[in-house]
Amino acid sequence: MDKKIKIVISDLDGTLLPAQGEVSDRDIKSLYKLKEEEIVRVIATGRNLYSALSVLPDDFPIDYLIFASGAGIFDWQKRELIFSQHLDSDIVFELSSELIKLETDFMILDPIPNNHQFAYYRSGKSNPDFDRRLSLYKPFASPIGHAEDTRREACQLLVILSSCVNGFNELKAKFENVKIIRATSPLDHESIWMEIFPLHISKAYGAEWLCQYLNVDTDLSIVIGNDYNDLDLLEWGKYPFVVSNAPKELKDTYENTKSVDDSGFSVAIKKILN
Known part of the structure; x- marks a missing residue:
C-alpha cells in the first residue's frame, strides 16, 4: 500500500x-x-x-x-x-399523522441520549417483531393516546414491517425530506425495520x-x-x-x-x- x-x-x-x-x-x-x-x-x-x-x-x-x-x-x-441530531417536533407530528392514518405500527424514539425511551402506536394488526421489541423495552415505552402526543422532538421514528420489500418501498415513497434507512430486524432476523431520521x-x-x-x-x-x-x-x-x-x-x-x-x-x- x-x-x-x-x-x-x-x-x-x-x-x-x-x-x-x-x-x-x-x-x-x-x-x-x-x-x-x-x-x-x-x-x-x-x-x-x-x-x-x-x-x-x-x-x-x-x-x-x-x-x-x-x-x-x-x-x-x-x-x-x-x-x-434530532427530528423537529413538527416533522415528527407530520410523519406520525400519516402513519396513524395508514394504521402502521411505529415508535417515536426520544432525543439522544435517551433514545432507548419511546412512545408507540399499535394498530392491533399482527406484528410479532413489534411486540418483541415492545416487550424488550417495556420499562421505557409509553403508548400514544392522541395524535397531538406525537408533536415532540425525536431521535428517529421506527416502523417495523413484515419481510415484504414491496411494502417497505411503497411506504418509503410516501415520505420526503427525511432519511429512510432499511435494516433487518436484529430480533427475528427477518422483519424489515424502517428507520426515519433527519435527511442527512x-x-x-x-x-x-x-x-x-x-x-x-x-x-x-x-x-x-x-x-x-x-x-x-x-x-x-x-x-x-x-x-x-x-x-x-x-x-x-x-x-x-x-x-x-x-x-x-x-x-x-x-x-x-x-
Missing part, C-alpha cells in the same frame, strides 16, 4: 458481534493491534446508546462509537457524547463528521458491514468489505471477507494492512 490506513469503521451486530455470541478473541486482538498502529477504531451501529453500552464493556478496545445509524457519536475513551443522517454521515473532527483523510479508511443499513457506509469507505453472512445483494457488490463467526473483521483488515 502506498497510503497508510488511519481509521477502521465496523458495524457491530452480525459483523463484529455474532448473534447470541461474543466478539472473537482474534477480533479483540486485531483491535488492540490497530491501536498499536495508531489507527482510529470505530464501531458504527444502529443500536441506541443504552443498547450498545449493554453489550460492550467499558474497556472494549475502540475509540469512538457511532450509534443510532449516525445520529449520535460517543467518545469511548472520554465517555462523553460529542455529536447528536446515516452511518456514512457520522463517519464523515468524525473524520473531519479528527482531521483524518477519508481515503485512508477501511469499512466493514453486513446489512442494508451499512450501504451508505460501504459506499463512503475507501476499502469496503462485507462479511460472508451478508445478503447476496451486498456480497455481489462489495469485496467479501469471512463470516462474523470466522472473524471476518480481522480477515478484512489483514487483507489491506498486509
Whole structure:
C-alpha cells in the first residue's frame, strides 16, 4: 500500500458481534493491534446508546462509537457524547399523522441520549417483531393516546414491517425530506425495520463528521458491514468489505471477507494492512 490506513469503521451486530455470541478473541486482538498502529477504531451501529453500552464493556478496545445509524457519536475513551441530531417536533407530528392514518405500527424514539425511551402506536394488526421489541423495552415505552402526543422532538421514528420489500418501498415513497434507512430486524432476523431520521443522517454521515473532527483523510479508511443499513457506509469507505453472512445483494457488490463467526473483521483488515 502506498497510503497508510488511519481509521477502521465496523458495524457491530452480525459483523463484529455474532448473534447470541461474543466478539472473537482474534477480533479483540486485531483491535488492540490497530491501536498499536495508531489507527482510529470505530464501531458504527444502529443500536441506541443504552443498547450498545449493554453489550460492550467499558474497556472494549475502540475509540469512538457511532450509534443510532449516525445520529449520535460517543467518545469511548472520554465517555462523553460529542455529536447528536434530532427530528423537529413538527416533522415528527407530520410523519406520525400519516402513519396513524395508514394504521402502521411505529415508535417515536426520544432525543439522544435517551433514545432507548419511546412512545408507540399499535394498530392491533399482527406484528410479532413489534411486540418483541415492545416487550424488550417495556420499562421505557409509553403508548400514544392522541395524535397531538406525537408533536415532540425525536431521535428517529421506527416502523417495523413484515419481510415484504414491496411494502417497505411503497411506504418509503410516501415520505420526503427525511432519511429512510432499511435494516433487518436484529430480533427475528427477518422483519424489515424502517428507520426515519433527519435527511442527512446515516452511518456514512457520522463517519464523515468524525473524520473531519479528527482531521483524518477519508481515503485512508477501511469499512466493514453486513446489512442494508451499512450501504451508505460501504459506499463512503475507501476499502469496503462485507462479511460472508451478508445478503447476496451486498456480497455481489462489495469485496467479501469471512463470516462474523470466522472473524471476518480481522480477515478484512489483514487483507489491506498486509
